Amino acid sequence: MKKVTRRGLLAGAAAAVAGGAAWLWSGLRFPWTSEDPPPPTSAAPVPATGPTARTVPEDPTKVLGPPPSELGSRSPFEAPRRETWGISSGTPLKDLQGTITPSDLHFERHHGGVAMVDPDRYALQIHGMVDRPMIFSLDELKRFPSVSRICFVECSGNFRRNIPEESPVHHFTGLTAQSEWTGVRLSTLLREVGVQPDARWFLAEGGDSSLFARSIPIEKARDDAIVAWAQNGEAIRPENGYPVRLILPGWEGSTNIKWLRRLKFADEPFMTRWETARYTVVFDDGLARKFMFVLDARSVITSPSYPDRVQPGWIELQGLAWSGRGRITRAEVSFDEGASWNEADLQDPVLPKAHTRFRYLWRWDGSETTVLSRATDETGYVQPTIRQLIDARGVGSGPYHMNPITGWRIRPGGQVVFRTEAWA
Amino acid sequence: MRGAGSRGAGTGMAPIIGALLMVGALLLGGSACAPDGAADLDVNAAEADEVTWPSTVSADGIEGGVPAHLPIPAARTAPQAVSRGLPVRSSEPVEAPLGFGRSATADEIAEWDIDVRPDGTGLPPGSGTAEEGVPIYAAQCASCHGAQGEGTPAGWPLIGRNPGDVFDFNESLAQEERRVIGNYWPHATTIYDYIRRSMPMDRPGHLSDDDVYALTAWILWRTLLIEPDEVMDAESLPGVVMPSADRFVPDDRPR
Structure with a gap:
């Protein structure tokens, strides 16, 4: 910057x-x-x-x-700027405060570039196993009872192995962002079109040049899915799906279809490229996990972080913790490589499936120290170490749904660098 | 109220007064409890009715609007109509359709209904062979995916299954660039769906259905799964068994 x-x-x-x-x-x-x-x-x-x-x-x-x-x-x-990497850009988490990501700094991951959609020509088509196949204009969607919800959207590929020391936080966690989304509950639209009892899945398809599409279990539609048309109080940004996108709180970002144009209900999943050849995870038993939707609990310390240089004395550690399974119940920091953990303060309100800021006031004595963070959610799930992830899935697993404990190394001079840890 | 507000805008004070009357009547629980004075306010009842209440709302309460033998100001009848209507709290689910949107026509559905499922549902008429696909691949795909599907910096490799290849799922899949159609695509139909949906990346949506069949056949032939003259169509394509067909299981990650 x-x-x-x-x-x-x-x-x-x-x-x-x-x-x-x-x-x-x-x-x-x-x-x-x-x-x-x-x-x-x-x-x-x-x-x-x-x-x-x-x-x-x-x-x-x-x-x-x-x-x-x-x-x-x-x-x-x-x-503040996003850093771009061709098909994606990362949210500069280090530069941000609180939990709402300014809309123009929301990370991007596109599969066919940013679709530019004329709102006057926008149409959402809902068909398949429904009693009344319907088309809704943008204005018609906005007539439905609406709802607003604060939640994160995170790309499931939001980590990489063998991160070098000179890495700002967004180089390995920048594909997550939080907004207040406003729209109509998908369950409301289900009633409107009369979804048939045998429908088990639906295809959500975007109107971008890749016609990006994912199969979603109908339970999510009945639970908390939102067909959103506003982000942080205004129209959704083009790169975040203008004029309408799907929001599936807590589920991997690629299922939150941007530029949403079609919902098709069926009794089986559709098996698009993005739920087979991509967004699946091979474990060491040689089997690939598909439909790995929920994002497990994760945390990251955003301050101090590379390339900060800190002074001995009082330092307020800050970071974000979140879980796709519900509320964060605990964020902890460790100064001894995880041997002991110290509970950090959680900033209210702690919302389900939402970035939660944590803080821990700490006195640095000037000696080389590592600082780690760890999140626990209301299901009792505790953020794993890299070792635990490898043990559970295999060293060849990835690159999706990796949520390991990470941290920073503070060198005697105060230089903060990423605490490297081999993926092996 | 939404209809009342939008219709009343710009038509003078009457709709505003009418709206105030309605609010007052609502608070008082309807016309039965309205103070006598309410009816004596200098409001043209007919105008208030016409401007502030769409006929559908009035009709909901009393068929055909205010009966002539009931000289009640329209503003006092309106709350009754509302109370017999739909729930007023937007957070309450509405069982019946709200009536927004319009029916999708068969043509509109057909135009966008492009998805193809593993059992072949959604495959269009038409056909193609790998031999037919050779010139199409060279013209449409090779610049990014390489002359033989080996991949370039601009496009993923498509082909990885050559004679002698060891199909060790674990070994070969540690690196994303080694995940190719032959070892990581469990359904042949997905190839068709993806090409028709998204390719070529710089000019998607321009290939004919036959072209997509031919390109799908070309990839399957280069992956050593079919013969070069084997016809791929809605009947045959779902029958091609992919090497990784049995390697995908639902999410069961340890918690």
Whole structure:
């Protein structure tokens, strides 16, 4: 991430003021409105340029601030970014606070790029083993009783083996994000179309260029599935499925079909490529596990983390814990490679199937230390070690549904690096 | 209320007054308890009825609207209608359809209904052979997947089953790039579904059904599962048994 220098911003502001652009509230245009290009200056321009960048005066108490604007923007001093890797991008968990991921920083994983869908031409088709095959426009979906829910969406491929020391947290956990999703319960739509008693599965298909599709057991539709059309209070972002996506709380991200356009009910699963050749996990018994939907409990320390450099003394450890099976009941940290665990504070509200922030105030004595975190959920499931995962599944298992305990090594000088652990 | 609000917008004060009356009447439990004064307010009853209450709601309570022999202001009849209608709490499930959306026509369903299941359900008419697939593969697939399906940086390998290959499921599957159709696709029908659904990646949805049969046959032939002149169609394709057909089991991970 590029750091915005205060010096550059001040120089830009000084030049703008010196330019003599006198202005008042009444009628005259603010010299650096969001519509204008940055003020002319010989000094370094504001790095976070673009239509919303504003310069900053040397003393904001001596200058009338800008008037209200139609659309807010981040401070030009802040520039959080997703890191992109071709077919995916990672949420910068280290830069975020609380539990809601800003929508424009929600991770991405696409199978046919970002579909751009015209909401006026959008249609959701529901057919198959239903009494009334139906098509719903976006406006019609929004007429149904709606519901909002905060939950995480995580890609099941959100870990990789043999992570190097110089790894920020999003390099091995960045494919998870949390939003408040609003939409209609899928169970409401089931009643509307009259799903037949023999229906056991449904195909959820996206309207992207891959027509990405997954088979889902009907029990999830009756439980807590949402056909969502809003994210964090506004329309869903295109890269998160605009205008409508499926939300299956706690289930692997690929089942939360974006750009949802079709639901087909049947008595058997459909066996698409993405529930056979992908998103299946081979255990060491030589059998591949399919329909591995639920994401097990996991945690990660987001602060401090690479590339932080910390000082001896009090440090508040922070991180996220979550489980696809329900609420987090305990987050713990260890300073002795897991020999003993210390319970961290959970930030209220602790929601089911949701990122939960934990904190632990700790005094670092300056000696080399590893810090690990471990999550427990309300089913009693305890986040496993890499060794436990390998023992249970085999060293060849993966790359999906890997949720091992991880941590950071704090070197004597304060440099924080990933605590490496061989996958072997 | 939603219909009342939208219809009333921009038509002056009458709908607002009517709405206030309705709210008041609702709070008071309907017309029977309404104070006498409510009927004396300077509201044109007919206008209030027309503007604030869609006829369907009135009709729900009293067939055909307000009977002539009951000189009750419409605003006082409305709550009765609501109380006989659907539940007012949106969190309560509604058993009957709400009536939103429209029926999907057979043509609309057919246009999008492309999924193919392992038993062949969904396979379209048409056919193709590996021999027919050779030029199609070269033109449509080879640039990413390699001339012989061996894969390139732009596309996964398709072919991994050659004479002498050891099909050790555990060994070969530790690396994702070694998961190819011959060792990791349990159903032949999935090949057809996936090609028709998603390929070629830069120009999906343009292959004919026959082309997809031919390409599916080409992959199965190169995987040494069928002969080059063997016809793949809705009858034969589901009968091709994939080497990994018995290697997939439902999620049973240790907890």
